[in-house]
Amino acid sequence: MRTPPGRLVRVAALLSIAALGASACGSRTGDTATGPGASCVDTSGDTVKIGFLNSLSGTMAISEKTVNDSLNLAAEQINAKGGVNGKKLQIVTEDGASEPTVFAEKANKLISSDCVAAVFGGWTSSSRKAMLPVFEGANALLFYPVQYEGLESSPNIFYTGATTNQQIVPALDYLKEKGVKSLFLVGSDYVFPRTANKIINAYAEANGIEVKGEEYAPLGHTDFATIVNKVKGAGAGAVFNTLNGDSNVAFFKEYKNAGLTADAMPVVSVSIAEEEVGGVGVDNLVGQLTAWNYYQTVDSPVNKAFVEAFKAKYGTDRVTSDPMEASYTSLFLWAAMVDKAKSFAPDDVKKAAGGTAHDAPEGKVTVNGENHHIAKTALIGKVGADGLIHTEWSSPQPIEPDPFLKGYPWAAGLSS
Amino acid sequence: MEALFGQLFAGLSLGSVLLLAALGLALTFGQMGVINMAHGEFMMAGAYTAFVVQGVIADAGIALVVSIPLGFGIGGLLGLLLELTLIHRMYNRPLDTLLVTWGVALILQQVARDVFGAPNVDVRSPSWLSGSVDLGVAEVPASRLFILVLSVVAVGGLALVLTKTPLGRRIRGVVQNRDLAETAGISTRGTDRLTFFIGSGLAGIAGVALTLLGSTGPTLGTNYIVDAFLVVVAGGIGQIKGTVIAAFGLGILQAAFEYSTTASIAKVAVFAVVVVFLQIRPQGIFSIRTRSLA
Structure with missing residues (x-):
């Protein structure tokens, strides 16, 4: 989600670079497997490389x-417990620089010259859309941690944030x-609010709102x-905010x-989490509602441990939010898939993905093998005077991901 | 009817925000001809001044009252520093000034990021400015009324300085004919420095006021700098009254367009109106008659 549209032309150019990179990589390692699907991941030592690709500038x-x-x-934490499949994780960090084209370039670098087993990162939809052809071309894996507007399902991307039926639809319910x-x-x-509002309009029409x-x-x-x-003049029952x-x-x-x-x-x-509350001002937000799948205040032993570990590492004044939890969980999910597959090869990991479950700070999450999203519990929260968000309502069980809203009759006309 | 007056006030309020942002520019750009892209960052400095003062003085009301003169001082000092170190070397090179001050703007943004952190900080509104005031015809937010009054006071103060004080006479003299003013024994360098100090100080005041309405972050200034230049250009270079009329005119226009269409369309429409207006009247609403060649 978040921020402006991508640049398709440059993405197209990068596609060809990606293809070049992938083949170069295959030949350098002298792997017997051929074609752009060949992976150059080095699993011979006792470490394995993974890539973190976030905007650090x-x-x-x-x-x-x-x-x-x-x-x-x-x-x-994973390394402290002995690593994944017996191998310690070695991290390669790259800066996406808030630029979709840089994300695509760096993704390609991570896949073909660093030969990482999987990449974790991306935030804006435009960064994800720019990276998608790179990962599909090289048959590599991306774990994307942010809630987004749905209507996408790539075999090479795992979406650990919410899709629309796990955030917007429950908020409407x-x-x-x-x-x-x-x-x-x-x-x-821009794209996220306009897509979200299309869904809201369809829902409203079907439900007499x-x-x-x-x-x-x-x-x-x-x-x-x-x-x-205008809001004041209209006198509606509630405001749905996608600013x-x-x-x-x-x-x-x-x-x-x-x-x-x-x-x-x-x-x-749907875009104000614990991190944003301080900047908007607690006074201005107290009592207002948010829709996410995780809050720092979630009451579970796993979350307590997560929040404590995070504060111990980064400072007691830090807060944890939904995208942070989703990215934290994504690494554990990948580790579980690899352990299940007993292999780091993307194809094996993808095969093992379906049904992989993990006790995350947000609760139990399960990977959907078909659309690569994960089943998550929806939480409606209320901003408290302490600047944290407290759960007001939660879905009775984790909601199966449905990025194209196929299971909702009222949404029939949306994905076309 | 309530909506109409509410909207009229929204326009006036938007105009007062534009006016505060543009008033300093009307001096530095309008009177001195310096294209200062860092003007927005002086506003940002003013906003952070309000934030820091709130850290020291717990009462938001007193903090605000203290912040306004302090913001003026901080903004002014930053402007003075910029004038002394860089701008005075390039008074006859407007394009270079534009690039250099833009660079300074980026540096100041990064400094703010390093000192205060990248996320927005929260500046609390005093209790007497949150909520709304009933004006009979419409209920208007108190903070916006405060900014409207503040902008009128700022314009009044500036007009008084320019017309009634020796400093004002010197400023006007230098603007109208630099060489002749110098011949008459006026220190044009000293006048330039003071003008720049006042203009940048007004940006600081604007920054303090803006904390009541919007976010306080490193990029606060960039949100306003284009609109501020637009107001000064449309109002006519070198004339404060042109700036006042242009600010309120554009504010009311923007609010009216936004009410009848959408915020995005309104923005485009206002730009279009200004472009067409400048085609017909390139010198802006008012132009100063001068014998100087600048």
């Missing part, structure tokens, strides 16, 4: 650095259950007086100043 660094931190924690009869949609003007307005603000928009005026980044601060300040409250008209946000 540029606008996305704020968010992606936290994901990189939790990936490093996971690797440290929750609002419906609470008796909300009308919605106002506010979002940033009235959508009283739909407003988009350009990314980086800082003046929400007019949009909040991104700085806009959230301006929106919530305006919302509060206009006299709108969480009691009278709650705002459900």
Whole structure:
């Protein structure tokens, strides 16, 4: 999810580079297997290389650095327990620099010159879409840790964040259950909010909920007086917020100043996690709702251990959030798949993937072998005065991933 | 009816924000002809001043009152430093100034990132500025009313300085004819430095005010710099009253377009209006009559 569209032309150019790289790699190791599917992963020693590809510079660094931190924690813990399939993990870190084309280049470098067994990272949808052809071309593995707009399923990508039916749809179910009869949609003007709102509109129509307005603000928009005026005038039961980044601060300040409250008209946000609460200001957010699959406050021994280990490594003032947990979990899931397959080869790992389960901080997650997403429990949370998010409602069991919303009759017209 | 007045106020408020952001530029760009891309970062410095002051003074209300003059000082000092070290060397090279100050802007953003961290920081609003005020015809957010008043005070203060004080006379003299002013015994260097100090200081005040409305982060300034230049250009170089009219005009226009269409379309429409306007009147709303060649 998050931030602007990719550059298809450059991606196409990178495709050819990727193909070149893959074949060069095959020949250098003298592997007997041929073609672009050949892997040059070196499994002869007692270590195996994996790649972490996050933006450590540029606008996305704020968010992606936290994901990189939790990936490093996971690797440290796995190594302390003896590694994966008897081999210690050796980490190669690359900076995606908040640029989709750089993500594609670095992914190619990790696969073909570092010969890593799997790559973990990516955040924006545009970075994922730029990397997708690289991973498919080289038949390598990417673990992508962020909730996104769905409508994708690559055999070479494992999606450990939520797809729409594990975040947006449960949030709507929750609002419906609470008796909300009308919605106002506010979002940033790019692919994720527009796709999300299409789904919300279809859901609303099928469930007798009235959508009283739909407003988009350009990314980086800082003046929400007019949009909040429209929200106020429309008098909807709740606001569904898919704004991104700085806009959230301006929106919530305006919302509060206009006299709108969480009691009278709650705002459900899908991109405000623990990391963002501080920047928006706890005062402006108290009582508002969020939809995720993990909160720092999740009450389980696994999560307690995760939060404690994270704070011990990075400082007690740090918080843990959904994308951080999803990336932390992704490394354990990959390790479980490799252990099950007894092999690091992508094809073997993919075969072993289906049904692989792990006790994650968010609860039990299971990999879906068909669409490579994972079954997760949906959690609706409420921002507390302590700046943390507390679970208000949770789905009775983990929700099977359905990236194309095939199991929802009302969504029939969406994926076409 | 309530919506109409609400929208009218939203426009005025947006105009006052634009005015605060552009007022300093009207001096440094409008009067001195310096294209200072780091102007937005002086606003950012003002916003962080408000953040730091809140760390020292717990009461958000007192902190805000203290932050405004302090923000002026910090912004002004940064501007003075920039003028002394770099800008005065390139008064006749506008393109170079643009590139150099842009570089300075990037450096200042990174400094902010290193000092305060990349995520946004939270500047709390005083209790007397959260919530709304009933003006009879519409309920308006108190913080926006405060910024509206602040911008009017800032413009009034600046106008007073420019028209009634010896410093103001010197500034106007240097703008209208630098050589003649120098011949008359005015230190143009000293005047330049003071003008730049005041202009940058106003950016600092704008930054403090903006913490009431939006996010406080390293890139705060970049959100406003283009709009600020737009206001100064549309208003006419060298005329404060042009800047005032352009700021409120564009604010009301943006709010009206945004209400009837969408935020994205409104942005495009406002740009289009300014482009067409500048085709018809390239000198902006007001132009200064001058005998200097600059």
